[in-house]
Amino acid sequence: MRGFCVPDSATRETVGTAVLRPLQQEDAARFHQLINDWDICRRLPEAPFPYPLETAEAWVAAAVADRAAGRAHEFAILDADGSMIGSAGLRLDAARGSAALGYWIGRRFWRRGHAGAAVAELLHWGFAELPIATIEATVAADNAASIALLERAGFSPTGRGHAKFIGQPGASLPVMRYAITREALALRHLAAPEPVAAPAAAKPLVLVAACALVDIEGRILLARRPPGKKMAGLWEFPGGKLAPGETPERALVREMEEELGILLREEDVAPFAFASHAYDQFHLLMPLYLARRWSGTPEPREGQALAWVPPDRLDEYPMPPADRPLLPLLRDFL
Numbered sequence: 001m002r003g004f005c006v007p008d009s010a011t012r013e014t015v016g017t018a019v020l021r022p023l024q025q026e027d028a029a030r031f032h033q034l035i036n037d038w039d040i041c042r043r044l045p046e047a048p049f050p051y052p053l054e055t056a057e058a059w060v061a062a063a064v065a066d067r068a069a070g071r072a073h074e075f076a077i078l079d080a081d082g083s084m085i086g087s088a089g090l091r092l093d094a095a096r097g098s099a100a101l102g103y104w105i106g107r108r109f110w111r112r113g114h115a116g117a118a119v120a121e122l123l124h125w126g127f128a129e130l131p132i133a134t135i136e137a138t139v140a141a142d143n144a145a146s147i148a149l150l151e152r153a154g155f156s157p158t159g160r161g162h163a164k165f166i167g168q169p170g171a172s173l174p175v176m177r178y179a180i181t182r183e184a185l186a187l188r189h190l191a192a193p194e195p196v197a198a199p200a201a202a203k204p205l206v207l208v209a210a211c212a213l214v215d216i217e218g219r220i221l222l223a224r225r226p227p228g229k230k231m232a233g234l235w236e237f238p239g240g241k242l243a244p245g246e247t248p249e250r251a252l253v254r255e256m257e258e259e260l261g262i263l264l265r266e267e268d269v270a271p272f273a274f275a276s277h278a279y280d281q282f283h284l285l286m287p288l289y290l291a292r293r294w295s296g297t298p299e300p301r302e303g304q305a306l307a308w309v310p311p312d313r314l315d316e317y318p319m320p321p322a323d324r325p326l327l328p329l330l331r332d333f334l
């Protein structure tokens with residue numbers, strides 16, 4: 001398990017800034033100077049106290065080796081002047097597609113929001129760069145500041161347990177387990193900004209996810225909008241509007257099942273391009289994905305006609321105006 005040390009919650013008034021850079025062997029002396037503090041070590045399960053310089057050197061050397069091997073990514077947290085003030089990192093559990101978070105901040109730099117900023121930055125970095133879907137954290141049950149910090153960062157509790165802390169021999173202390181998924185972090189950031197007041201006459205923005213299903217002959221599946229619908233008779237890429245809280249990928253999985261009766265997996269769709277088009281009643285924003293793998297044979301479940309169309313014949317099929325800029329991109333790519 002990884003450890004946490006944040007004393008007393010970073011006050012909300014202070015907005016921390018954090019810059020992370022990979023931990024280097026030259027950081028060992030400073031690392032030692034900052035971490036050799038009972039109030040830090042007692043909250044870190046793997047930290048002895050006192051914390052010898054050789055242990056710091058060995059820990060940093062292991063971190064450098066772990067980074068090279070892709071096992072873990074440990075960072076120095078820097079303040080605005082570029083001085084190291086603490087450390088934060090992610091240790092991978094490749095089999096589970098997860099990583100364990102740990103961090104600590106030197107005492108002189110407590111209560112300035114640095115830990116919260118470092119954790120936020122590390123979550124973004126981790127989900128962008130590592131093959132993981134979840135980041136987990138285990139924290140001593142009496143570490144109220146870190147619990148508050150994790151909850152503010154978007155983590156949810158997943159359970160309780162006990163863990164040994166090297167600095168407190170013999171003791172098995174109660175801990176709480178937390179986790180955050182990639183989707184939860186993304187939704188949080190979508191939900192976070194205050195809505196910008198739209199001018200009275202603004203058109204609603206409609207978000208539609210669409211998918212170009214490509215068969216082994218490189219043909220693309222088009223669906224013809226059935227009579228009775230807006231733009232009936234035009235050919236389009238299968239897809240539809242996102243339901244509340246849905247990612248575009250998840251919406252595609254649902255729509256492909258509903259419209260075509262096929263099983264498409266989220267990991268089998270790749271973002272390709274997007275359409276942005278002002279219709280009279282709304283503005284359409286439509287990410288277009290490509291998929292070459294699915295289970296089942298597409299069949300029209302909603303009264304639509306279907307056609308497998310070679311890329312150089314897409315022009316022959318009348319499509320909504322939003323789709324037209326996408327056609328040359330598809331022709332060039334396929």
Ligand SMILES: Nc1nc2c([nH]c(=O)n2[C@@H]2O[C@H](COP(=O)(O)OP(=O)(O)OP(=O)(O)O)[C@@H](O)[C@H]2O)c(=O)[nH]1
Nearest residue numbers: 208210229230231236237238239240241284320322323
């Ligand atoms: N699926 C799909 N929709 C498209 C494409 N191009 C395009 O302009 N659209 C527009 O994006 C919207 C798709 O949303 P939808 O499929 O959930 O809407 P709908 O008209 O079938 O249902 P609705 O009656 O509930 O509005 C429609 O207004 C549709 O005309 C496209 O290539 N694929």
